[in-house]
Every structure is written in structure tokens, then in C-alpha cells.
Amino acid sequence: MANIKVLVAKPGLDGHDRGAKVVARALRDAGFEVIYTGIRLTPEQIAEAALQDDVNVVALSLLSGAHNTLFPKVVELLNAKGMKNVLVIGGGVIPEADIPGLKAAGIKEVFTPGTPTTKVVEFIKANVK
Amino acid sequence: MANDTLKTEFKRYMDEADAKCAKFPERANLEPNRLYTPLDIEGFDYEKDLGFPGEFPFTRGVQPTMYRGRFWTMRMYAGFSTAEESNKRYRYLLANGGSGLSCAFDLPTQIGYDSTDPMAEGEVGKVGVAIDSLADMEILFNQIDLSKVSTSMTINAPASVLLCMYIAVAEKQGVPAAKLRGTIQNDILKEYSARGTYIFPPKPSMRLITNIFEYCSKNVPLWNTISISGYHIREAGSTAAQEIAFTIADGIAYVEAALKAGMDIDAFAGRLSFFWNAHNNVLEEVAKYRASRRIWARIMKDRFHAKKAKSMMLRFHTQTAGSMLTAQQPNNNIVRVALQVAAAVMGGTQSLHTNSKDEALALPTTESVTIALRTQQIVAYESGLADTIDPLGGSYYVEALTNKIEKEAMDYIKKIDELGGAPEAIAKGYIQKEIQDSAYKWQMDVEQGKRIIVGVNKFTQEEEPPKNLLRVDGSVGKLQAKKIADVKAKRDNAKVKATLAALEDACHKDEKTNLIPFILEAVRAYATEGEICGVMRKVFGEFKAHTAL
Numbered sequence: 001m002a003n004i005k006v007l008v009a010k011p012g013l014d015g016h017d018r019g020a021k022v023v024a025r026a027l028r029d030a031g032f033e034v035i036y037t038g039i040r041l042t043p044e045q046i047a048e049a050a051l052q053d054d055v056n057v058v059a060l061s062l063l064s065g066a067h068n069t070l071f072p073k074v075v076e077l078l079n080a081k082g083m084k085n086v087l088v089i090g091g092g093v094i095p096e097a098d099i100p101g102l103k104a105a106g107i108k109e110v111f112t113p114g115t116p117t118t119k120v121v122e123f124i125k126a127n128v129k
Numbered sequence: 130m131a132n133d134t135l136k137t138e139f140k141r142y143m144d145e146a147d148a149k150c151a152k153f154p155e156r157a158n159l160e161p162n163r164l165y166t167p168l169d170i171e172g173f174d175y176e177k178d179l180g181f182p183g184e185f186p187f188t189r190g191v192q193p194t195m196y197r198g199r200f201w202t203m204r205m206y207a208g209f210s211t212a213e214e215s216n217k218r219y220r221y222l223l224a225n226g227g228s229g230l231s232c233a234f235d236l237p238t239q240i241g242y243d244s245t246d247p248m249a250e251g252e253v254g255k256v257g258v259a260i261d262s263l264a265d266m267e268i269l270f271n272q273i274d275l276s277k278v279s280t281s282m283t284i285n286a287p288a289s290v291l292l293c294m295y296i297a298v299a300e301k302q303g304v305p306a307a308k309l310r311g312t313i314q315n316d317i318l319k320e321y322s323a324r325g326t327y328i329f330p331p332k333p334s335m336r337l338i339t340n341i342f343e344y345c346s347k348n349v350p351l352w353n354t355i356s357i358s359g360y361h362i363r364e365a366g367s368t369a370a371q372e373i374a375f376t377i378a379d380g381i382a383y384v385e386a387a388l389k390a391g392m393d394i395d396a397f398a399g400r401l402s403f404f405w406n407a408h409n410n411v412l413e414e415v416a417k418y419r420a421s422r423r424i425w426a427r428i429m430k431d432r433f434h435a436k437k438a439k440s441m442m443l444r445f446h447t448q449t450a451g452s453m454l455t456a457q458q459p460n461n462n463i464v465r466v467a468l469q470v471a472a473a474v475m476g477g478t479q480s481l482h483t484n485s486k487d488e489a490l491a492l493p494t495t496e497s498v499t500i501a502l503r504t505q506q507i508v509a510y511e512s513g514l515a516d517t518i519d520p521l522g523g524s525y526y527v528e529a530l531t532n533k534i535e536k537e538a539m540d541y542i543k544k545i546d547e548l549g550g551a552p553e554a555i556a557k558g559y560i561q562k563e564i565q566d567s568a569y570k571w572q573m574d575v576e577q578g579k580r581i582i583v584g585v586n587k588f589t590q591e592e593e594p595p596k597n598l599l600r601v602d603g604s605v606g607k608l609q610a611k612k613i614a615d616v617k618a619k620r621d622n623a624k625v626k627a628t629l630a631a632l633e634d635a636c637h638k639d640e641k642t643n644l645i646p647f648i649l650e651a652v653r654a655y656a657t658e659g660e661i662c663g664v665m666r667k668v669f670g671e672f673k674a675h676t677a678l
Binding site for chain 2: 012014017026036038069097
């Protein structure tokens with residue numbers, strides 16, 4: 001794919017955006033077109049932004065522990081808007097035990113603390129449709 | 130040795146050592162010099178640069194006896210799930226030698242939403258305790274004597290509401306406000322630049338802050354009315370010098386706002402407190418704490434003409450760096466935290482929270498919190514680091530580093546002054562951009578192996594996912610919804626309506642109308658936090674951030 005468009009988004013009320021911003025910048029440096037939403041968005045606002053900007057990837061970041069509620073909700077809303085081909089990935093302080101459930105809900109990969117940004121770049125290149 | 134002789138000798142030593150060192154170039158490019166000598170602190174003047182502890186410019190510490198009088202307050206930041214659960218954790222910590230409380234509130238509480246608000250979905254009780262009304266606060270401090278304990282509350286945009294709830298709980302315990310000791314974070318500027326739990330735009334937010342300064346100076350005189358925080362700026366990725374520079378610039382803005390509101394500098398400056406990070410580089414951190422005290426003392430004296438010594442003292446709480454905890458090989462974090470404690474103690478902190486080893490994975494379990502508290506106790510009672518004041522004072526390296534950090538920080542403060550002060554610098558995105566650049570550089574250094582994190586990019590190993598992580602029950606939201614319904618059924622709703630209407634009216638008046646008495650009345654009537662903040666949202670509007678990459 002020539003031009004991969006990524007929406008980096010922070011659902012919920014969590015203000016920890018160091019990871020989201022670092023990843024966003026690394027993805028941009030890797031040649032992707034990156035849109036960063038800023039903090040404190042509802043799943044609805046994120047899905048709407050993904051639709052408006054017609055992105056290929058939605059990268060969610062959350063450190064507050066609300067991921068089990070909010071990540072799947074973003075996927076649901078994307079599906080409801082007909083964006084079934086969007087690659088949804090997530091990152092943050094997410095216990096290992098939660099990852100299978102998130103994957104079953106349509107989050108294709110979950111990146112936990114210590115992940116090099118290059119790994120995220122490679123994953124997107126290999127999995128984007 | 131005279132300086133000229135020393136210079137000649139130093140050159141001879143360096144040349145000879147370089148010749149030998151050529152065989153071992155691996156660590157040749159570190160930033161500090163290989164060796165520090167009196168040449169690195171030329172012009173050093175003990176009385177002017179350091180002075181004695183408890184005396185201007187307070188470089189060596191704010192109290193004359195420091196830990197020889199008493200240890201720092203071991204104040205563990207805690208709170209999760211419901212008020213009942215958190216109250217148990219507080220009483221456990223106090224029973225185990227914790228010497229002060231520190232409340233973590235969940236995000237809906239920090240952003241002025243009731244647990245039942247649609248915006249609160251998924252977040253109730255997660256990163257802290259859910260507080261919706263005075264009824265929750267009564268449970269949170271059940272069987273804790275507020276005349277004896279000091280309590281720090283990490284609350285910013287709605288700090289006024291939580292402070293009023295604390296005052297109201299104390300009233301019910303028969304403890305007058307004049308006796309209450311503690312701190313509210315109440316630092317909105319760093320919420321805009323680094324932490325994210327803002328509600329209102331800057332102007333009404335600054336009004337609430339100066340209203341609190343004024344109210345407390347008359348009614349809650351022992352309360353620290355603000356904790357001007359560099360912690361979160363550092364967590365967001367800043368350097369050590371940026372941490373203190375951006376924070377002191379925020380401090381200058383609060384002082385200017387209070388002066389503009391007509392207050393006398395010495396009436397409120399003594400109740401300002403600070404909050405620093407304890408990061409991994411031990412000696413850099415010690416130098417940072419020392420530099421911060423010297424900078425603040427000089428600014429308060431020279432720029433704001435404070436008269437009282439208390440007004441010039443930078444008193445600070447410290448928390449070990451959450452962002453330096455690794456999810457990999459989590460037991461290693463115990464060692465990191467111990468070193469961070471060493472830095473905070475050698476730097477003269479007034480109180481300290483230690484993070485737990487499992488916090489890169491989840492909220493900490495009771496077991497890991499106990500290790501974190503014991504770490505402080507081991508440093509206090511066994512290590513000898515607290516046996517003498519400012520033990521690194523006079524070290525060529527630490528003095529040179531203190532000077533260097535002071536200079537870097539002052540350069541930033543000057544730049545921020547030129548931009549029109551911290552609120553303007555934040556509005557222009559300058560501070561956020563500086564922090565982001567540092568964060569990105571750190572990450573790239575780690576990924577390129579220029580910076581080693583043990584267990585992450587070196588000395589890695591395969592490991593089983595950790596077990597026994599703390600999980601917050603998903604039913605907290607429902608429990609809180611029921612509690613809110615009970616409160617609303619029991620309270621005098623006409624009185625709630627009247628107090629909220631009075632608050633709304635006061636919000637419309639100018640900043641000379643102090644909002645705190647109105648908020649306190651609404652709190653006493655069991656108005657919920659969401660209702661009170663809702664009134665202020667209606668009048669003041671909400672802040673919307675513009676985020677650039």
C-alpha cells in the first residue's frame with residue numbers, strides 16, 4: 001500500500017499521552033500519514049474521526065485500566081460504520097491476562113510497555129489491508 | 130594547591146589517562162566529565178551558594194535539623210475501587226508505619242464527573258477511588274482521626290470541591306478546619322501541559338486557585354494550598370532541568386495571579402509546596418533538588434520581595450518515577466525504587482511515595498505496596514543516608530551539576546518570561562513541544578541502544594507473565610450508582626438546589642467573590658461532585674486542548 005493512514009487515539013479520560021505521542025511520531029518518521037486525536041475522546045468520537053479521515057489503522061492508547069470496556073467499543077462502532085477493514089491495535093498498561101479477550105474483540109495486536117516503536121511499524125506494514 | 134598549579138596538574142593527569150583510556154573507549158562519550166575537581170566549581174562561595182540548612186538560599190535543605198529532627202513523611206499514594214476498599218488500604222498503611230495519607234482519585238472524580246456520567250464509562254474506581262459526594266468521603270476517612278493525620282489529595286481542576294468535602298468530614302469528626310494538615314495538588318497549569326485532567330479554561334481555573342489561597346490563609350492556615358508539580362512533566366518525558374524549570378515557571382504564574390488578586394506575598398507563599406520526580410540518575414536528581422531550592426529562594430526574594438523566610442523555602446514531596454518501572458523482570462523495579470529513594474533522601478525531600486514493583490502492569494497489590502514502604506524504612510533506619518544533612522554538599526561533581534542544572538533551568542525560565550509567562554508558553558504549545566522532543570529522544574536512545582534499560586534492551590530473558598495482579602472489580606460503577614441514588618433520596622433536595630443556585634450566581638461575579646464558601650455549602654448539603662462541577666462548567670465553559678505532534 002502506497003500511503004498508510006494511521007489515527008492515533010486516546011479513548012476515555014486518561015491523560016498519559018507520552019506513549020501515544022512517541023508512537024505517533026515514530027510512525028510518521030516511518031513514512032505513514034499520522035493523525036493524533038489528543039486526549040479524552042469517546043469511542044464514538046474516535047470512530048467518527050476514523051471515518052472522516054478514512055484511515056487504514058486505528059492505534060489506541062490507554063493506561064487507566066479501562067481498556068476492556070473502551071477498546072472493544074471502538075471496534076464495534078467502526079464495524080457499525082462499515083469500516084471492517086481498518087486495522088485496530090492497542091497499547092498501554094495492559095495485563096497479559098486481558099490480551100486474549102481484547103484480540104477476540106477485534107484488537108489485532110496489543111503492545112505493552114517496553115515495546116520498541118519499530119515493532120509497531122513492522123506490525124502495521126505486515127497486517128494493514 | 131594554587132589554581133594554576135592545579136590546572137597544569139589536571140592537564141597532565143588527563144593526557145596520561147587519555148593515553149591509557151584509548152584502549153577502553155566504550156563509555157568514553159558519557160555527558161559528565163570523567164572526573165571533577167575544584168576547577169569545576171571555580172568561584173564557589175559557601176555562604177552565598179549553599180548557606181546552612183534552614184537558611185537562605187536553602188540549597189542544603191529547608192529545615193535547620195532536617196532528618197536529625199524527624200524523618201521525611203512516608204506518604205504512600207493509594208486509592209482504588211470504592212471508598213470502603215480504599216479506607217482499608219489507608220488504615221493498613223498507617224498501621225504499618227506510613228506517616229501520612231495520599232489519596233488517589235479515579236479519573237471521573239478528577240475531571241468532575243459523577244460515576245454515573247456517560248463520560249465515566251469504564252473508568253470508575255480504576256486509577257483511584259471513586260468519590261461522588263460527601264457520603265463517599267465520610268467512608269473514605271472512617272476511623273481515621275483527621276486531627277492527627279496529614280492528607281495529600283491528588284486533585285486539580287475540582288480541588289476546591291474535594292477540599293470542601295475534607296473540611297466537611299472533619300467538621301463531622303469535631304475537628305476544626307484550622308487544625309487540618311495536608312495538601313491539595315491544585316496545579317492546573319501542568320494539567321494543560323502534561324497531565325490532562327483539566328476541566329475549565331485557564332482564567333476561571335486560576336480564579337479558583339487564588340480563591341483557595343485566600344480562603345485557606347484565613348480558615349485552613351496549616352494547609353498546603355497547592356503542590357506545584359514537576360512530577361508529571363518528568364513522567365511525560367522532560368529532562369531534569371526542564372522538570373524544575375517548567376514547574377517553577379508555573380509557580381511564578383501562581384504567585385503573580387495571587388498578587389494580582391490583591392494578596393500579600395507573605396500571606397500565601399509559605400503554603401506553596403512542590404512535587405518532584407525521583408528518576409534513575411541518582412546524582413543528577415540530588416543536584417536537581419538542590420538547584421530547585423536555590424532557584425526558588427532567589428526568585429521569591431529578589432523578584433517578588435518576600436520578607437518571611439518561609440515564603441522562600443521550596444518544600445517538596447517526591448514520588449519515584451513511574452515511567453522508569455519496567456514490565457519486564459518486575460522484581461528489578463524494587464532495586465530501581467531503592468536508588469530513587471536514596472536520591473530523594475540525599476536531596477532532602479519532605480515527604481516521599483515509593484512506587485511498587487508491579488505498577489508497569491497494574492495497580493499494586495498489598496504485598497508489593499508493603500515492599501515499597503519497607504524500602505523507605507530501610508533507607509531511613511539502616512542505610513545511614515539520613516544521618517547527616519545534605520551529605521553530598523561540597524562534592525565537586527554534585528556542586529558542579531547543581532550549578533549546571535540551575536543555569537539550564539534559569540535559561541528556560543527566562544525564555545518563558547519572554548513568551549509572556551507559563552500560561553502563554555503553554556497556550557503557544559512551547560512547553561508541550563519541549564517535553565515531547567525530550568520524550569522522543571529518550572525513546573530513540575533506548576531503541577538505538579544508546580541508553581540501556583536492564584531487562585528491556587539488554588540482559589533480557591524469557592519469562593512467564595506475572596500472576597497475582599490487582600484487579601478492580603467491574604461492579605464499582607454499579608455500586609457507585611446505587612450510592613448516588615441513596616444520597617439523592619435522603620438529602621434535602623430543595624437545599625441542594627438553593628446552594629447550587631447560589632454557587633452559580635457567585636461564579637458569574639468577578640474574582641473578588643470567593644467561591645469556596647459557596648462550594649462548601651453545596652458539599653454540606655450532599656450535592657454531588659458532578660452537580661457542583663456541572664454548575665461551574667455551565668458558567669465557565671470547558672477547556673479544549675489543541676494537540677500538535
